[in-house]
Amino acid sequence: MKGHRRWAPAFVAALVAGALLAGCAARESVPPGATAISVTENGFEPAVVTVPRGKPVTLIVTRRTDRTCATELVFDAPGPRVELPLGKPVRIDLAAGVQDTLRYACGMDMVRGMLVAK
Secondary structure, three states, X not given: OOOOOOXXXXXXXXXXXXXXXXXXXXXXXXXXXXXXXXXXXXXEEOOEEEEOEOOOEEEEEEEOOOOOOOOEEEXXXXXXXXXXXXXXXXXXXXXXXXXXXXXXXXXXXXXXXEEEEO
């Protein structure tokens, strides 16, 4: 992706830890403090999510359509690719939080979104 940044090793480790948790089944309801993102025919919704700067972030990502190439989520940092099975919420924990902007996309880099820290 364009605008690739170098991320601190602790942040990358947090992404990997989050990806390991991503395989765990999550409930359809979003836990308090978590952010829900849906994958629809329009892409990631919402496409831009504001999160607290430097605080742990929990995303619950649910792919709701099979009519898109967004079957996985790939972060802009060198980190994990998170599979997004159809109709199953996937929990992604970013323990180190976001310091600035963290972009993500589908594996083909056609469907994009971002987390913006404020």
